[in-house]
Amino acid sequence: MTTPPPPAPTRILVLNSGSSSVKYQLLDMRNAARLAVGLVERIGEQTSRLVHTPLVDGGAGLRERTGPIADHEAALRAVAEELAADGLGLDSPELAAIGHRVVHGGLRFSAPTVVDDEVLAEIERLVPVAPLHNPANITGIRTARALRPDLPQVAVFDTAFHTTMPESAARYAIDVETADAHRIRRYGFHGTSHAYVSRETAKLLGKAPEDVNVIVLHLGNGASASAVAGGRCVDTSMGLTPLEGLVMGTRSGDVDPAVTFHLRRVAGMSTDDIDTLLNKKSGLVGLCGDNDMREIRRRIDEGDERARLAFDIYIHRLKKYIGAYYAVLGRVDAVVFTAGVGENAAPVRAAAVAGLEELGLALDSGLNEERSPHARIVSPPYARVAVAVVPTDEELEIARQAFALVSEDSLD
Ligand code: AMP
Secondary structure (H helix, E strand, O other), X not given: OOOOOOOOOXXXXXXXXXXXXXXXXXEEOOOXXXXXXXXXXXXXXXXXXXXXXXXOOOOOOOEEEEOOOOOHHHHHHHHHHHHHHOOOOOOOOOEEEEEEEEOOOOOOOOOXXXXXHHHHHHHHHOHHHOOOOHHHHHHHHHHHHHHOOOOOEEEEEOOHHHHHOOHHHHOOOOOHHHHHHOOOOOOOOOHHHHHHHHHHHHHHOOOOHHHOEEEEEEEOOOEEEEEEEOOEEEEEOOOOOOOOOOOOOOOOOXXXXXXXXXXXXXXXXXXXXXXXXXXXXXXXXXXXXXXXXXXXXHHHHOOOHHHHHHHHHHHHHHHHHXXXXXXXXXXOOEEEEEHHHHHHOHHHHHHHHOOOHHHOEOOOHHHHHOOOOOOEEOOOOOOOEEEEEXXXXXXXXXXXXXXXXXXXXXXX
């Protein structure tokens, strides 16, 4: 009697490596179940912390380690040990691939990609356009490769979903030779979220993604809007870097570019000072000192004028993008809110669509106020344009894309 071949591996470990942190999830793609989730933070400091939560049956609950974790390699080794303690080790034959979030894929990477030396070199070449993010992503990939050299490492790019934008949306109106020489164009970010949320919105409307046009508002600490026509991104608010577009927690979003040279000439600020000002000390935090929308709403309720103005500026910008993307799309089936603010802040949703009835947008205030972890429509049935709330799930999307790629490969 011949023994049947072992079942194909179905688990994906998703790694999101930041400059001093690693977030991870282990998923089983047979049913998209999470087997473990965790986070290592303050890597390289004395006070590093690993929080690991096994979610398999009989899992013993959250475990925490504190104390110095020197670098990403040590962090990943610690994660591997925690997973092994739950019988989910990286040496398991059930692990199909490791999926890595990579922020910048430039023009070349429009799809998830199995990483080899040449791909890694190309991700490295993009460091000048993503200096804060790509180096950490590269370190994560190198470390994971060293731990499991035989396993496919799949890079899933934040920019990939936006590579379908037409040149008219992607190009800035600056000298073409200069732009091309320095790869200056709109790349867009949060693409994994925009892809997932626009597809889930189509599902919620009971339609195929090809048949719907949606405006996705990803409102977290970082925030971006995108116009998605028939499942393809046709415009997005973030640009060469994640600084452009909406008002964010600490980032300014759109400003007249002349602000930067004005600050150099008149205020004597250095390029690094201005970079810090616009990326870290602007947005909601710059306007009112807080970047948490819960705190801002609380202050507004107490009559705080600065918090009120910050909120109004945030909403004004959001409305402008809804209007702009309505015009870009021509016909809109849904406006969808996602991420920390979009999923939780009913007053933001209400204010953003208030006064847009002529465009076919309306809210059911009862539905809008209801709290739920599920995707839902919060507009009345008569509204021409649905308003929806769809919780984003970037880890699941990365796992799906990585699994689809390696399962395809194993069929070759
Ligand atoms: P994210 O980057 O998607 O994790 O979103 C983080 C942001 O979501 C926080 O900075 C808050 O502004 C916002 N947020 C989270 N929970 C709530 C809530 N219950 N109400 C309002 N805003 C929230």
